[in-house]
Amino acid sequence: MRLKDLAQHLGLSQTTVSRALNGYPEVNEATRLRVAETAARLGYRPNASALRLATGRAGAIGMVLRASTEFGPHSSEFLGGVGERLAAEEIDILVSTVETYQDEIAAYRRFAASQRVDAVILQSPKLNDQRAELLMDLGLPFVLHGRTNAARPLAWLDIDNTGAIERATSHLLDLGHRRIALLNGMKGQTFAEHRELGYLAALSARGVSFDPALMGNSTFTDEVAFRLAQAMLELRPRPTAFLAGSMMTALGVFRAIRQAGLTLGQEVSMIAHDDVFPYLNADNMYPTMSTTRSSIRTAGVRIAELILQILSGKPVEDIHELWPVELVLRQSSGPVMAEK
Amino acid sequence: MRLKDLAQHLGLSQTTVSRALNGYPEVNEATRLRVAETAARLGYRPNASALRLATGRAGAIGMVLRASTEFGPHSSEFLGGVGERLAAEEIDILVSTVETYQDEIAAYRRFAASQRVDAVILQSPKLNDQRAELLMDLGLPFVLHGRTNAARPLAWLDIDNTGAIERATSHLLDLGHRRIALLNGMKGQTFAEHRELGYLAALSARGVSFDPALMGNSTFTDEVAFRLAQAMLELRPRPTAFLAGSMMTALGVFRAIRQAGLTLGQEVSMIAHDDVFPYLNADNMYPTMSTTRSSIRTAGVRIAELILQILSGKPVEDIHELWPVELVLRQSSGPVMAEK
């Protein structure tokens, strides 16, 4: 069922049918109704490739996912949010999976040269992210999920990692904790650097000295977190509180705490960062988990919205959003206890 | 940089340039080299929409993900596998996220009518899956990840869920367990039904009667599993072994076991199904987890391959693959202990 067929069926020209369907004003209302009705009845939908060629818009946005690091629950949730918003506009999400950094660069070049996508979403930036520079050079519009240092203005949305960790750390300090471990992301990642900043700021505000042995930089997996936490719990004096970078991390720390014969919420406190996964609920853990919380899905929805704004001409220098992070206190964090 | 520009630059016709780049035989070797070199130097890539319109191929395959149920680690890993194989062929993955079943049906209709994708991958089938029927009606090629009952032949790849659970159950029975709990997926899902079959077959082969209280049907989340397992552990006599449907489930069960003051691998055994996630390793758990194992990523790679075969004309009735599942015994499963 092509436009031509539909037009023939209606005894109209392609022009008129096209206009009727796309809401142009210069078409008789009766005709429009007839066209719309017939199109719906016959299940007509414009051929995507033809439409894109004619309009010059690709009707898709791209996301490049690095299989080794970026996959996992975070991406899924985020993708869900993006899709939710974009579905309404009939814009597709094109997912490209790559293994290496070089592949990722190549993927963006392909996107740009073949005009496969109208814009991309860039995730997990480093402090000085070359990918952002590349995209600007390529003239491929994008929204950055996170922040990076760049000479030129770019659109970004980020959560206030510094503020979140600073508050969480301060809260633990208020509860009397002095040996607070930070399980952070990899060095160089913007969010990790920001969290470290918040952590150090809170410590120094109370005159608590920083102990490098209490800071770990790793990926956010259950297993790595378990090992780091286990090692830290063997220190003497041992840490009395943990700041876990993600809920996965929290699960690992939790296991290490139990393994050491300690009780979470008693001898050891923990505050974890919660990106809000439907299948990993801080409220349903035992003990319930204190968290710094910000929905990654909601961020996805919003970023999709920002992309749409860029595509309709809004200047990128006007697009910066820094989202506050909630601190939700539950059972896993409590006052420091005297060591037995 | 369009084909036209490139041709002009080379002093050739579009025809010749196009043929040179696409490897047609009727072009002088010297010319081909010159064209290839210039194209590479100028970074020419055909416009995706134009190419698709001209060839009639969409150059993309579709996946519809139900946000509520299908997201999460499984999809991510699977997607990684699919992408890995498809990237080599310059075929994109188009991800559409939906909330409801109705949306999902609509998404497939859109795919078909707008010819946005050449084929789709269908996941998480039910015993009688209407989506498969729809896709066949629409004439949209697809590979089913799993199995379903259908009148017409269709391409599928599935793992041997029945065999896997049957072996795992038998093994536990061999170890003396008689009260074996099964935490299964939702009723109606093919894989869950298959697993139930394997479970019942193993029980009845030893003349062990089936206790409905020991079977749970739910989604595979940490939290739901925790609750189910907690409730089961309050039964008297309580289950001495668990079959966990996924690694997420296993984590929940694990927590419930600890919560009940029991030790996994001692008073209680567990065998979990492992889809092989890089960030959740059965070997690195404490105790290490016995599993039925089959890589969902590898399945993704293979399904992508099967799609390519279908697109190049292989009849779907020749495409059926049933993959065996490994049983990997580790510390979490052991002989039954006398109840204290």
Next chain:
DNA sequence: CAAAAATTTGAAATCGCTTTGAATGATCCC
């Protein structure tokens, strides 16, 4: 009631590529 303006429709160009069918030269063979 004729001329002007507004409304509604359509023919054809366009987007950037592939591919058909024809044309050009070079090479071969008798």
Next chain:
DNA sequence: GGGATCATTCAAAGCGATTTCAAATTTTTG
């Protein structure tokens, strides 16, 4: 040497939509 063959190249016709520009019809106006 001239007709047939082969190797290269190109002009132009699609692919299925949108959009420009012109034409036809209706309505308004003086």
